[in-house]
Amino acid sequence: MLNLPRWxxxxxxxxxxxxxxxxxxxLLPDRVMNVLPGWYQQSRINLGxxxxxxxHFLLEADLRGVMNERLVNLSDSVRAEMRKQxxxxxxxxIDGGKAVVLVLRDEAQRAKALEGIRALxxxxxxxGTGDTIRxxxxxxxxxxxxxxxxxxxxxxxxxxxxxxxTIEPTIVRQGDDRILLQIPGIKDTTExxxxxxxxxxxTFHLVDENVAATGQNLxxxxxxxxxxxxxxxxxxxLRAANPKAYDDIQAANPRLSPEQICRRYQPQCLPVLKxxxxxxxxxxxxxxxxxxxxxxxxxxxxxxxxAAGGRAFCAATRANIGKRLAIQLDSEIISAPVVxxxxxxxxxxxxxxxxxxxxxxxxxxxxxxxxxxxxTIIEExxxxxxxxxxxxxxxxxxxxxxxxxxxxxxLISYGPVFGGFASLAMLVNMLLVFAGMSVLGASLTxxxxxxxxxxxxxxxxxxxxxxxxxxxxxxxxxxxxxxLAMGYEKALTAVIDSNLTALIxxxxxxxxxxxxxxxxxxxxxxxxxxxxxxxxxxTRMVLALWVRWxxxxxxxL
Numbered sequence: 001m002l003n004l005p006r007w008x009x010x011x012x013x014x015x016x017x018x019x020x021x022x023x024x025x026x027l028l029p030d031r032v033m034n035v036l037p038g039w040y041q042q043s044r045i046n047l048g049x050x051x052x053x054x055x056h057f058l059l060e061a062d063l064r065g066v067m068n069e070r071l072v073n074l075s076d077s078v079r080a081e082m083r084k085q086x087x088x089x090x091x092x093x094i095d096g097g098k099a100v101v102l103v104l105r106d107e108a109q110r111a112k113a114l115e116g117i118r119a120l121x122x123x124x125x126x127x128g129t130g131d132t133i134r135x136x137x138x139x140x141x142x143x144x145x146x147x148x149x150x151x152x153x154x155x156x157x158x159x160x161x162x163x164x165x166t167i168e169p170t171i172v173r174q175g176d177d178r179i180l181l182q183i184p185g186i187k188d189t190t191e192x193x194x195x196x197x198x199x200x201x202x203t204f205h206l207v208d209e210n211v212a213a214t215g216q217n218l219x220x221x222x223x224x225x226x227x228x229x230x231x232x233x234x235x236x237x238l239r240a241a242n243p244k245a246y247d248d249i250q251a252a253n254p255r256l257s258p259e260q261i262c263r264r265y266q267p268q269c270l271p272v273l274k275x276x277x278x279x280x281x282x283x284x285x286x287x288x289x290x291x292x293x294x295x296x297x298x299x300x301x302x303x304x305x306x307a308a309g310g311r312a313f314c315a316a317t318r319a320n321i322g323k324r325l326a327i328q329l330d331s332e333i334i335s336a337p338v339v340x341x342x343x344x345x346x347x348x349x350x351x352x353x354x355x356x357x358x359x360x361x362x363x364x365x366x367x368x369x370x371x372x373x374x375x376t377i378i379e380e381x382x383x384x385x386x387x388x389x390x391x392x393x394x395x396x397x398x399x400x401x402x403x404x405x406x407x408x409x410x411l412i413s414y415g416p417v418f419g420g421f422a423s424l425a426m427l428v429n430m431l432l433v434f435a436g437m438s439v440l441g442a443s444l445t446x447x448x449x450x451x452x453x454x455x456x457x458x459x460x461x462x463x464x465x466x467x468x469x470x471x472x473x474x475x476x477x478x479x480x481x482x483x484l485a486m487g488y489e490k491a492l493t494a495v496i497d498s499n500l501t502a503l504i505x506x507x508x509x510x511x512x513x514x515x516x517x518x519x520x521x522x523x524x525x526x527x528x529x530x531x532x533x534x535x536x537x538x539t540r541m542v543l544a545l546w547v548r549w550x551x552x553x554x555x556x557l
Contacts, residue, residue: 004544012541015533016428023434045437048184048445048519051392055186058379059179059196061153063146066373068097070137070145075100076225076275077120078135085116090131092224099136107131146176149372154179156371160195179375184443189380196375202280202303204313205229207324207336211271219271226271229258229326231333234268258331270333272326277316282309288359291351299359301350310346318342329362395449402456403427410460414467415556421542422467425534426459432530433523445519455527458502462495462535471557480555481547488540495535503528 025033025043071094078100079092088105095101104113107130117126117135128134137145154171161183162169170182186192208226211219222228239246245265249256262269284306291297305313317325317339326336327350335350354362406426410419433455437444470487478486506525510518 004541009541009545012538016431016538019428019432019435022438023431026434026438043438045434046185046441046443047392048443048448051444051446052185053382054182054184055189055192056379056381057181057196057377058174059181059375060378061150061177061179061373061375063149063177063373064097066145066149067142068094071097071100072274073276074120074124074135074137078102078117079225081116081120082113085112087113087116089113095134099134101128102133102135104131104133150177150179152372153375157181157196157375161192178378184445193377196377201328201330201371202283203328204277204279204316205272205275205326205328206277206316206320207326208271208273209323222271225274227259227274228262228269229272229328229333230261230267230269230331231336235332238265238267256331261331270326270336272328272333277325278305278309278313282306282312284309286363288356288363289349291349298351299354299356301354301359301363302347303350304347307346310344313346313348314342314344318344392449395446395453399449399453399456402453403430406456406460410463413464417546417556418463418467421539421546422460422463424542425463425539426456428538429455429459429527429530429534432533433526436526436530437522440522442522443519444523447517448519448523451520451523451527454524455531458527459531459534462491462499462531463539465494465498466491466535466539467557470555474555474557480552483555484543484547488536492536496532499528499532 022043025036025040026045028036075092075094079089082089082092082102087109090103090105091101092103093101102113102117104110110131110133113133114126117124117133123138123141125136125138126133127136150173154173157179158169158171161181169184170180172180174180181196183192208223211222211226235246235249238249242265249261249265256264258269261267282305284304286301286303289300289302291300321339321341324336324338326333328334329350350362403426407419407423410422413419414422430452433452436442442448466487469491470483473483473486473490474480503525506521506528509521510525513521
């Protein structure tokens with residue numbers, strides 16, 4: 001058990017030295033770090049919002065827009081159902097963003113119309129008399145939908161700002177339609193705000209070929225099933241010809257609808273049918289790639305639908321060969337190709353005048369999911385550290401005091417040799433934790449410091465199990481070498497079991513927790529993993545080297 005091959009010894013020493021090098025930037029003062037290479041300076045643990053401050057946003061979700069979009073879809077469904085049931089109607093309009101109002105041509109067909117509406121959704125509330133039918137969603141359904149929108153927005157924001165799960169942002173609901181977002185260590189919020197402001201809503205619409213050409217000659221009126229959307233090329237041309245108008249649009253977004261942009265600023269626009277052929281909710285994956293990788297082609301976005309989206313896309317392209325299919329991303333049409341044949345593979349590409357960075361950002365946003373509602377930043381500020389230097393100082397003092405008393409306890413209980421080996425393993429364990437957090441780019445929060453302090457105490461518990469087992473074997477009459485070998489062998493199962501059970505708890509905390517809870521789980525889980533290495537491998541190597549050197553007949557234990 002103590003006869004380690006040379007390659008194992010070299011591997012253990014190499015891992016320890018690399019860990020020390022990776023952890024060193026966290027211990028060196030700034031004046032020393034400033035003279036070191038830039039890539040090495042970046043190898044530091046990020047401090048959480050409670051230790052170094054960061055960005056604070058209060059966001060408001062446009063729930064009214066979501067509800068209005070649902071009513072638009074409901075009006076389209078009612079219109080289609082009436083035609084299917086051969087019910088003549090004068091109009092189908094949206095009344096104040098609260099209900100859809102259907103006006104019949106013949107009051108005698110009211111019962112048939114009601115039957116068709118109930119077939120659409122039995123939970124709809126129906127009111128009105130005579131030839132007028134007022135259709136609305138039930139209040140319970142609206143409340144549930146609002147909650148779903150906020151919950152989905154929180155989850156998508158978390159994916160966008162913390163794709164790796166190590167930055168530990170705080171994202172919580174405030175009130176009925178607001179979200180609090182706090183991200184540690186952010187100074188320049190430009191890129192972050194771009195991620196927040198983009199809904200990344202991808203939809204496919206058929207171009208309405210019956211509407212006259214757009215651009216400078218916009219149609220004065222449109223069918224109720226059609227609306228105008230600016231093209232990406234049109235917006236680029238507007239930006240070049242009238243930068244102020246383009247900046248006004250960006251400043252007004254997302255309050256300006258695509259049709260308002262077309263009417264007011266008259267970029268190149270396309271008339272598209274409101275009915276969504278396939279939506280971004282059916283998107284399975286999106287990634288940045290190149291049109292012809294072997295020849296270094298232009299950057300494109302490759303996407304894949306789920307089964308339902310693939311079937312809908314296949315049916316739509318099969319039924320509309322020769323027609324244009326507009327790909328709308330947020331408030332722009334990025335492409336409107338002519339359908340040449342049915343596309344039934346469940347995947348496709350988005351081409352355009354993209355840079356590689358743009359395709360990577362758009363793919364990330366699409367992959368994270370479309371925000372169900374537009375989020376408006378109503379409050380933005382830079383947050384100072386809640387505890388700052390005092391918290392770092394207090395945590396450092398607690399860790400040093402805890403380390404000191406643990407070392408004293410081990411030296412008193414197991415002597416300078418074995419107590420010293422356990423203390424050395426504990427220090428190596430801390431180096432490995434710091435190195436792991438540096439490599440992962442994890443944030444250290446105040447709960448994370450608590451996890452580190454707990455790791456200090458847990459770093460020697462396996463050594464205690466092993467040493468007590470060695471004492472028992474020695475008391476049973478075994479030789480010094482045999483007692484050491486058997487002590488390690490028989491204690492190994494208990495050591496692994498105790499650490500794995502604690503590690504499972506740490507993984508669950510990380511998986512189901514958020515913010516500070518993840519900070520504690522990260523430092524604790526890393527400490528348990530590295531502790532397994534130091535207690536069962538590193539300490540065994542040190543003892544093996546000591547036994548070969550001293551050849552003891554008695555153990556100073």
